[in-house]
Amino acid sequence: MTRLSVLSEASRLGAEQPLLLWLLPLALLPLWLSPRRATPLPSLGAVPSDTLSRGIGLVLRGAGCLAVGALVLALAGPYRSGARVTRTGIGAEVSMLIDRSGSMNETFAGRQPSGAEESKAAASRRILGDFVGSRAHDLFAVTAFSTAPMLVLPMTDRHAAVRAAIQAIDRPGLDYTNVARGLGMALAQFGSGRPDASRVLLLVSDGAAVIDPRVQDGLRAAFARIRPNLYWLFLRTKGSPGIADKPTGEDTPQAAPERHLDLFFRSLAVPYRAFEAEGPEAVAAAIRQIEGLERDPIPYVETRPRRDLAGFAYALAALGLAILVAAKLIAVDLRRSGAPRIRAAAPVPPRTIAA
Amino acid sequence: MIPGLPLGRNLRSRRFQASALALVLVLATFALPRLPLTRDGVAVLAVVDITGSMNVRDYTGPDGRPESRLETAKAALRSLVAGLPCGSRVALGLFTERRPFLLFAPIEVCADFAPLDGAIAALDWRMAWEADSRVSAGLYRAIDLAAEIDTDLLFITDGQEAPPLPRGEIPAFEGRLGAVRGLVVGTGGYALAPIPRFNDRGRETGFYAESDVQQENRFGAPPADAESREGYNPRNAPFGAAAARGSEHLSSVRETYLKALAERTGLAYAHLDGPGSLAAPLRAAATPRPLPGSLDPRPILGGAALLLVLVVYAAGPLGALRARPSLTPRKA
Helix, strand or coil, X not given: CCHHHHHHHHHCEEECCHHHHHHHHHHHHHHHCCCCCCCCCCCHHHCCCCXXXXXXXXXXXXXXXXXXXHHHHHHCCEEECCCEEEEEEECCEEEEEEECEHHHXXXXXXXXXXXXXXXXXXXXXXHHHHHCXXXXXXXXXXXXXXXXXXXXXXXXXXXXXXXXHHHHHHCCCECCCCHHHHHHHHHHCCCCXXXXXXXXXXXXXXXXXXXXXXXXXXXXXXXXXXXXXXXXXXXXXXXXXXXXXXXXXXXXXXXXXXXXXXXXXXXXXXXXXXXXXCCHHHHHHHHHHHHHHCCXXXXXXXXXXXXXXXXXXXXXXXXXXXXXXXXXXXCCCCCCCXXXXXXXXXXXXXXXXXX | CCCCCCHHHHHHCHHHHHHHHHHHHHHHHXXXXXXXXXXXXXXXXXXXXCCHHHHCCCEECCCCCEECHHHHHHHHHHHHHHHCCCCCEEEEEEEEECEEEEEEEEEECCCCHXXXXXXXXXXXXXHCCCCCECHHHHHXXXXXXXXXXXXXXXXXXXXXXXXXXXXXXXXXXXXXXXXXXEEEEECCCCCCXXXXXXXXXXXXXXXXXXXXXXXXXXXXXXXXXHHHCCCCECCCECCCCCCCCCCCCEECCCHHHHHHHHHHHCCEEEECCCCCCCHHHHHHHCCCEEEXXXXXXXXXXXXXXHHHHHHHHHHHHHHHHHHHHHHCCCCC
């Protein structure tokens, strides 16, 4: 093993209750104290010193240290955290920008939902919910917008959380459709972490708004830097102007915001597609198409489960304790084994010897 | 076997018994399975007030600098979420204008901790879609929302109504008292503090002055004392002739009002004292939701074994201390 790999190995060790490790000095206790019976003896000098006794003494002290130290260690809950392995799967970083303006709660026919007719929000909730989690390695971020953009979830691989965010999108919406600031926030959701991953910005809205010319330049710069594939899922209400429809009067952004948002997107020089959906089936078809288009490899990190090391510590403790218990079991007192009897009232305080 | 071993005596020795028991306990850690156990988790909808008055900096941050109510509330929520038992679920909503806005349905706090924590950290007053702050309406609707998604409610607000309530009367609560349990969290200091003001690009430009905000709600019927006001005219000046004066441009936590709201809706009330102050009151107020869990018996067994071993080692010197008086030679 090289030094580096030893270091990385050591950096993965951890404890659940690291504060308990402050008790580790207790493991030195057996060096001073003996668990054995005190036998009154005038002086240790009375017993001839021999290598075997010293050896046994050392082993017993060592076993004591081991038992106490390993128990403290085991209580602290040692573990080795799982290695983080980078793998490659099929998927993309998807930043969803979802319109939460009030009109999303109407049906595709522009009415209040009733009976079998779904609202646009309910349809996108159902279809987007299926989209999330259909591929294991997609990452998602969710941004909502109406008058102001709202960061709902940062970029994450936790699909359950993303589905929880999508579940909330058919709740009553807010006031207006202010798409420019929403786009800014949705672009900011792409981190700098995965430069090689394919990036997808998915805008789901049922309308558009004028993008303030002052904001346009900032957005252009952000698009040029992040270079996402842009998809606009336009939930068109029946009878309302579509993306391609030219207004009868003056062709200004105010008169035809959808058309001009589309023109703005086309001018960005990023891969862009607009899907005009006039019903739930069309939304589902558009999502399937996007899924089919985004088949790029994406690196993802897999964390192996961590390994509990407390079992090892308990095994060491058991070993130390077993030695101590065995020593206790075969302990022999000098007094009982025919050694010279010593009076308890000896003038010298008793000393302990290893028996 | 060595002949002459005093086995019987050794077996009866307290120290041997203690050491052997410790060994048995340690060996038991390998045999005992994890014990099944139910714990009390929570399922809660946290609704955070992001109106202008939440920008008042009347808390002290961890670095000793003034910190806004919103930042303190976020820190408190994050520490609350980090401390909830696994299996608890948290949904997040915003409050401004007169209604809560659900950001996401309940998320499990352990497996999905990272996005949940990130979403709380990203809460910002700039997400507000309107500047009004009708706290009672927001609270009543948040209660309905919590009932719909089957959670308890944690409503974090400073209680400042903007515009002020007409005649200071609390609007009636039409829901069923106690149908949703939870906690109203009063946020802010008890002393009046100025409210920061931001321009349309989100930059701070100063503080609100007395004339910048509505000091009295002059919609609907005038208050009872209107007749005694200067310049009162029933048709032309039903609220008196003078401009309303007051302290609505300053903010402190409206505790009496929030307590009254909590009582009316059957929720509990707690004041936000700092990042760590949410867990205990929420646990007391929330519906306990039993979660399957398991208890690792090893720390208990190991702890007992450690105590036994330490006692065995300490018994020697302690015994000697006790025995010493009889052993020290008496001076003649």
